[in-house]
Amino acid sequence: MTDFVLVAGAWLGAWAWDGVVPRLSAAGHGAHPLTLSGxxxxxxxxxxxxxxxxxxVDEVERLDLRNVVLVGHSYSGIPAGQAAxxxxxxxxxxxxxxxDVPADxxxxxxxxxxxxxxxxxxxxxxxxxxxxxxxADCEGQGLTDExxxxxxxxxxxxxxxxxxxxxxxxxxxxxxPATYIKCLLDGPEPTDGVARLLTGGNWRLVEMNTGxxxxxxxxxxxxxxxxxxAENQPRASVPPRPGEGAR
Numbered sequence: 001m002t003d004f005v006l007v008a009g010a011w012l013g014a015w016a017w018d019g020v021v022p023r024l025s026a027a028g029h030g031a032h033p034l035t036l037s038g039x040x041x042x043x044x045x046x047x048x049x050x051x052x053x054x055x056x057v058d059e060v061e062r063l064d065l066r067n068v069v070l071v072g073h074s075y076s077g078i079p080a081g082q083a084a085x086x087x088x089x090x091x092x093x094x095x096x097x098x099x100d101v102p103a104d105x106x107x108x109x110x111x112x113x114x115x116x117x118x119x120x121x122x123x124x125x126x127x128x129x130x131x132x133x134x135x136a137d138c139e140g141q142g143l144t145d146e147x148x149x150x151x152x153x154x155x156x157x158x159x160x161x162x163x164x165x166x167x168x169x170x171x172x173x174x175x176x177p178a179t180y181i182k183c184l185l186d187g188p189e190p191t192d193g194v195a196r197l198l199t200g201g202n203w204r205l206v207e208m209n210t211g212x213x214x215x216x217x218x219x220x221x222x223x224x225x226x227x228x229x230a231e232n233q234p235r236a237s238v239p240p241r242p243g244e245g246a247r
Contacts, residue, residue, distance in 0.1 A: 002092065002230040003030040003065040007056060008215070009074025009099065010163075011132045011155035013040025016073075019219030020226070027227055034059050036076070038159035049079060049107065049165035056083035066090055069230050073097040074212065075108055075163070082167055084176050093229050094176050097222070098183040098212050101194055102167035109164045111191075120164055129157035141211025142185050142218070151216055174200040179229045181222075185211040 004024050008016035014033035024031040036055050038047035056079060060068055068090050072080025077099025084094045100108055112119035123130055132155035138148045174197045182190050184207055190198065197203050206225055208214050214222045 001029055002067050002069050004069050004071060005060060006033040006071045007076040007080050009076050010130060010158045015154055016215055020215050020223050023223035039156055043156055047159040048161040052079035052162055053082045057086050060087050060090055067092045069093045071095045072099050074099050078102045078108055078167055081173055085171055094178040095226060095229050097181045098186055102169055104169040105166050107164050107166050123160035128160045130160055130163060132157055143216060147216045151213060173197060174202060178203045179206055181206050181208055183208050183210050183212050183214055
């Protein structure tokens with residue numbers, strides 16, 4: 001049995017995986033969605049990036065999980081990538097879902113497309129938080145109106161310190177056994193940093209024909225890819241079944 005530890009990206013909590021967890025459980029595996037400190041039902045808890053790394057490590061150790069497939073989506077690829085090296089032989093595989101990846105000494109804000117200073121200024125202007133999602137942010141991401149409403153309605157302000165605090169890595173990230181899922185509606189190519197990691201022998205790329213939140217838009221397909229990662233077998237992308245995105 002594999003134990004999946006599922007960590008959603010910025011603004012989201014464990015609830016974001018509600019469409020995926022039953023599919024993993026039905027296949028006979030453990031599924032453990034995690035809310036990071038300061039988000040969702042843990043709002044009000046002070047949190048930096050290293051807090052989020054500890055959240056993940058502590059959950060794995062508290063539940064005494066083994067054969068762990070650690071899944072980090074979007075922002076959470078940064079703390080998940082750091083936590084992966086810290087859980088040692090408990091780790092089986094890491095899956096980065098359309099995510100950022102950690103680089104030693106760099107933060108999420110370091111590579112913000114409008115520049116780090118502008119991003120940090122927007123956080124400072126919002127009381128130290130990254131403002132939650134709006135419906136406009138979800139346009140063109142393969143989501144139904146119902147899915148957008150759920151995603152936006154459940155989003156909470158994201159602690160700014162977790163976005164500006166630098167990552168700490170003790171070994172090259174490319175040494176981890178990893179799958180990177182690229183969601184094509186959010187951009188056709190991985191970042192340069194991810195592309196370099198994919199040139200090694202330990203990472204593989206899987207593409208999904210959907211947007212940045214596949215746990216909402218294509219939960220069946222995402223679950224199939226995660227299950228394939230648990231088997232440690234490369235898997236070609238398969239188009240979603242008709243109507244899946246509407247469920």
